[in-house]
Amino acid sequence: MNKLIIASTFKTPGIHFDDESGVLAISGRVFPENPSAFFEPIIAWINAYLKAPSKQSTLVLSLSYFNSSANEYLFRCCKYIEAISDAGNDSKIVWEYESDDEDMRQMGEDFKELLKINFEIKAIN
């Protein structure tokens, strides 16, 4: 399996998925013009990763903001990581938000509420 690395753009986040370390990081702004096309390789990569996950998996979401369509895809990514956890593997989600961004903190809490997984909400400066 190869790493998945996608550079960020004006409207899409940076993707850095590493199957060896188990760190799957999505960072930046997420409002792609065609969310399904953007997330397709990401979902495909995670699906392949699910078959042989690393000893420890961490999904790091470090997002400045995202739109409503991206919201659904991001949640789906979280559900996949939850599935890894359900299968008994060590996994967690880290939700990073800018320390003065109350809206993004609340969004993290909403995701956390819906997922049965170790979910850390972390303010960054």
Added chain:
Amino acid sequence: MKKNSFEILIPKQDKRNDTLAYETLEERIRDLFVSISAKKKIQIIWMEMYQNMMKFRTLDHLSLFRLKTDDLGQVTLISINYSRKVNVEILEKKFFVLQNSKNLRKDFRMKLMQKAESEEKKQGDFGLDFCFRYSKSRKFKRISLPNHEEIVYLAFSFPLYE
């Protein structure tokens, strides 16, 4: 010079260009004399309103997007759109379901979970939820025109300082 209101005309749908629209807005937002968090909120609401305009308007006309701040420290984002009656009715129904919600966050979570568990992988339907989530007050008005067309006025406001 810092300006605290502006208007953007959205061109005809056949000339639609999301990136251009967002970049134009970013330029205007940069000139606003408001906090970074308010700018971010404006961008989020704007993106959803823009998608909404594109979805509901008739094919060949202009839409207007307006942003203003008032002396009471409130930002208001307004869209004025020309649409078909049948589409306006859908929008109105969605708007008032959210307007009458007693707990927007709880309803949002429930909807997100239902979507995630649904076999049907249809995307979308969260645009207005986001506009509501990031605003404190909202307005919806419709003006009927001949030929089953209408003008839709949508406004979302939030305080600059909380």
